[in-house]
Amino acid sequence: MDMKQIIVTHKNADFDALASLVAATLIYADSVPILPKQVNPNVKAFLSIHKDLFNFASPPIKREEKISRLIVVDTNYWDRLEDYQILKNMKNMEILVWDHHPGEGDIHASWKCHETVGATISLLVRHLKREAIDITPIQATLFLLGLYEDTGNLSFESCKPDDAYAAAYLLEKGADLNVVNKMLRPAYGEKQRNVLFKLLDSIQRTKLNGHVIGIGEIQVEGHIDGLALVVRMLLDIVNVDAVFGIFSTKKRTMVIGRSQADTLDVGRLMRRLGGGGHPGAGSALLKSVEPQSVVELIKQLIKGNHQTSVQISDLMSFPVVTVSSDTPMDEVARKLRNTGCSGLPVLQDDRLVGMISRRDFSKLKKKSQLSAPVKAYMSTKVVGIEPGRSPLHAARLMIRHDIGRLPVVEAGRIIGIVTRSDTMRYYYDLLPE
Numbered sequence: 008m009d010m011k012q013i014i015v016t017h018k019n020a021d022f023d024a025l026a027s028l029v030a031a032t033l034i035y036a037d038s039v040p041i042l043p044k045q046v047n048p049n050v051k052a053f054l055s056i057h058k059d060l061f062n063f064a065s066p067p068i069k070r071e072e073k074i075s076r077l078i079v080v081d082t083n084y085w086d087r088l089e090d091y092q093i094l095k096n097m098k099n100m101e102i103l104v105w106d107h108h109p110g111e112g113d114i115h116a117s118w119k120c121h122e123t124v125g126a127t128i129s130l131l132v133r134h135l136k137r138e139a140i141d142i143t144p145i146q147a148t149l150f151l152l153g154l155y156e157d158t159g160n161l162s163f164e165s166c167k168p169d170d171a172y173a174a175a176y177l178l179e180k181g182a183d184l185n186v187v188n189k190m191l192r193p194a195y196g197e198k199q200r201n202v203l204f205k206l207l208d209s210i211q212r213t214k215l216n217g218h219v220i221g222i223g224e225i226q227v228e229g230h231i232d233g234l235a236l237v238v239r240m241l242l243d244i245v246n247v248d249a250v251f252g253i254f255s256t257k258k259r260t261m262v263i264g265r266s267q268a269d270t271l272d273v274g275r276l277m278r279r280l281g282g283g284g285h286p287g288a289g290s291a292l293l294k295s296v297e298p299q300s301v302v303e304l305i306k307q308l309i310k311g312n313h314q315t316s317v318q319i320s321d322l323m324s325f326p327v328v329t330v331s332s333d334t335p336m337d338e339v340a341r342k343l344r345n346t347g348c349s350g351l352p353v354l355q356d357d358r359l360v361g362m363i364s365r366r367d368f369s370k371l372k373k374k375s376q377l378s379a380p381v382k383a384y385m386s387t388k389v390v391g392i393e394p395g396r397s398p399l400h401a402a403r404l405m406i407r408h409d410i411g412r413l414p415v416v417e418a419g420r421i422i423g424i425v426t427r428s429d430t431m432r433y434y435y436d437l438l439p440e
């Protein structure tokens with residue numbers, strides 16, 4: 008093989024390395040990408056499906072090979088290029104480097120694109136976009152895999168705006184998120200399987216306060232990765248409203264909870280145990296507590312000695328500013344102005360009969376209409392919510408009916424109002440304890 012230009016990347020290639028290898032072939036025409044002998048397991052899985060689509064050469068590189076240009080991607084150090092030590096002493100060879108790792112490196116390149124962004128592929132994609140070099144949907148998918156793996160789906164601190172721009176561009180180019188999610192699924196290995204089987208063995212199902220709960224409690228030795236994933240799988244298998252995995256070592260007890268009932272807020276429950284989380288997922292770490300008392304603690308919390316799920320009545324504001332159905336429109340306008348509300352409930356004999364909003368004023372064509380009663384212009388299709396419902400339910404209603412506020416109604420009477428910003432405040436965890 009006549010290899011004038013070759014592209015190499017680091018040993019144990021991850022998705023960023025593989026993606027950068029492929030992206031570089033688009034930039035450097037007639038270059039040969041060389042896949043290292045060792046690649047990560049998930050990269051291997053990807054290649055086993057997609058290998059026909061890429062044309063990789065493999066090591067070793069022979070001494071006689073006349074290489075005029077070496078392109079190194081996703082590393083800046085010779086010792087990361089285990090399979091290619093022979094290149095180190097090649098004469099008359101130009102070296103180009105694309106990398107995002109911090110540190111100067113010891114590969115002395117004549118040209119470098121070296122910026123500490125989240126992934127090397129982001130630098131290459133930025134270039135491909137600038138030069139308007141086309142990317143196929145499968146290439147875009149591979150590039151996004153590299154980008155998401157190295158940036159934890161754009162969430163790691165090392166992630167920079169250039170990474171997010173690159174992700175947006177790759178989605179535009181047809182990157183398939185289904186494939187990305189499948190390929191990046193966290194490791195579920197033998198250790199995790201053992202834990203899952205033990206949990207299934209130990210699980211107790213109980214009915215508490217209207218919820219069916221599964222609690223599994225096991226002893227573990229040292230740290231085990233991926234316990235959150237195991238508890239997630241446990242929930243799928245046991246299929247109850249919520250499950251709790253309790254993992255104890257000699258020194259401490261870890262609780263991980265997952266809930267699929269929007270009336271049972273696991274994050275709030277875990278905060279009671281000193282931990283944290285979101286409505287669907289939470290965890291807490293307890294020291295010097297017997298695992299059995301943790302089980303009891305969780306049960307007590309759910310039983311409703313403490314309220315463990317947030318209800319609309321916790322979020323709503325009251326008393327509510329209302330107008331009666333006979334109120335003339337000019338007075339309604341004044342009330343809206345004074346309160347800063349965008350809409351008001353309309354009552355007749357203390358019962359909710361309609362809603363009037365700023366938008367409804369566009370129905371008024373003549374000045375004289377300002378003296379007409381509000382009942383002529385209000386919308387009578389009122390969407391209300393009961394105080395015991397969940398914030399998620401409120402959010403769904405607001406989206407479905409395109410409204411920003413819901414009157415909270417109990418036995419036909421309005422007892423409060425809940426707005427879009429109230430539910431947002433809840434989801435962003437700003438609720439006072």
Ligand SMILES: [Mn+2]
Pocket residue numbers: 023024081107126127157
């Ligand atoms: Mn990388």
